[in-house]
Amino acid sequence: MASKAGGVAVDFARIYKSLGLGKETIAALQAFRKRNTEAKRLASHYASQPTTVDLEHYRSVLKNKAVVDEAEKVLKEFKPVTYDVNSHLKAIETFETKAVEKAKETEQAVDRELKELRATLANIEEARPFDQLTVEDVGNAHPRIIEAVATMVSKGKWTVPGYKEKFGDLNVL
Amino acid sequence: MPQLIPFFFFNQLLFSFIILFSIVYIFSKYILPLFTFQQVVRIYITKLSKKN
Numbered sequence: 217m218a219s220k221a222g223g224v225a226v227d228f229a230r231i232y233k234s235l236g237l238g239k240e241t242i243a244a245l246q247a248f249r250k251r252n253t254e255a256k257r258l259a260s261h262y263a264s265q266p267t268t269v270d271l272e273h274y275r276s277v278l279k280n281k282a283v284v285d286e287a288e289k290v291l292k293e294f295k296p297v298t299y300d301v302n303s304h305l306k307a308i309e310t311f312e313t314k315a316v317e318k319a320k321e322t323e324q325a326v327d328r329e330l331k332e333l334r335a336t337l338a339n340i341e342e343a344r345p346f347d348q349l350t351v352e353d354v355g356n357a358h359p360r361i362i363e364a365v366a367t368m369v370s371k372g373k374w375t376v377p378g379y380k381e382k383f384g385d386l387n388v389l
Numbered sequence: 390m391p392q393l394i395p396f397f398f399f400n401q402l403l404f405s406f407i408i409l410f411s412i413v414y415i416f417s418k419y420i421l422p423l424f425t426f427q428q429v430v431r432i433y434i435t436k437l438s439k440k441n
Contacts, residue, residue, distance in 0.1 A: 349434075351423075351426060351427050351430045354430045354433065354434060355426065355430065358433075361426070361429060361430060361433060362426070364429065365422060365425055365426045365429055366422070368425060368429075369421075369422045369425060373425075374421065374424075374425050375425070375428070376425070376428040376429055376432050378432065379428045379431070379432060382432070382435065383428075383431060
C-alpha cells in the first residue's frame with residue numbers, strides 16, 4: 217500500500233519486507249502510519265464542516281433576539297488562541313536526530329557483521345583438508361601452543377608424556 | 390722450534406669450539422624445539438579428534 221502525501225509515495229510494504237527491520241521499528245512505523253491516517257481523516261472531516269454561523273436564521277426562529285445579538289457579539293470578538301508549536305517541533309527534531317543516529321548505528325553494526333561474515337566465508341573457502349594441515353597452521357590457529365612449547369623448552373622439558381606410547385619411537389639407541 | 394708446534398693447532402681448536410657452541414645454540418634455540426612443538430601438536434590434534 218502506498219500512501220501519497222505531498223507528492224511523495226512511500227511503499228510501506230516494501231519497507232516492511234525488504235529492509236529487514238526489527239520488530240520494534242516495524243511496530244513504531246505502523247503506529248506512525250496509523251496516527252497519520254487518523255490525522256488525515258480528522259482534518260478532512262473538519263475541513264468539510266461549515267465555518268460560518270447563519271445568525272439571521274436564528275433571529276427568525278428565536279423569539280429572544282437579545283440572545284442572538286449577544287451571540288453575534290461574542291462570535292465577532294472571538295479570536296482563536298495561538299499555540300506555541302515550537303516545543304512540539306523541537307521534540308520532533310530531537311526524535312528525528314535520535315532516529316537518524318540509531319539508523320546510522322544500525323548501519324555500522326550491519327557493516328561490521330557483514331565484514332566478519334565475509335572473513336568467515338573466506339576462512340571457510342581457503343581452509344585446507346585435515347590431511348594437508350601443517351604444524352605451523354595449528355600453531356597459528358592456537359598461539360597458546362607455541363607459548364606452552366616455549367615454556368616447556370625453557371624448563372628443559374623436551375618430551376611430551378604419552379607421546380611415545382601413542383606414536384612410537386624412532387630412536388635406534 | 391719443535392716446542393712451538395702445538396700452538397699451530399690453536400687455530401683449529403679455536404674454530405672447532407666456536408662451531409661447536411654455535412651449533413649447540415642453533416639446535417637448542419631453533420631446531421630441537423620444533424620437534425617438541427610437533428609432538429605437542431600431534432598430541433593436541435589427536436585429543437581433538439578423539440572426542441567421538
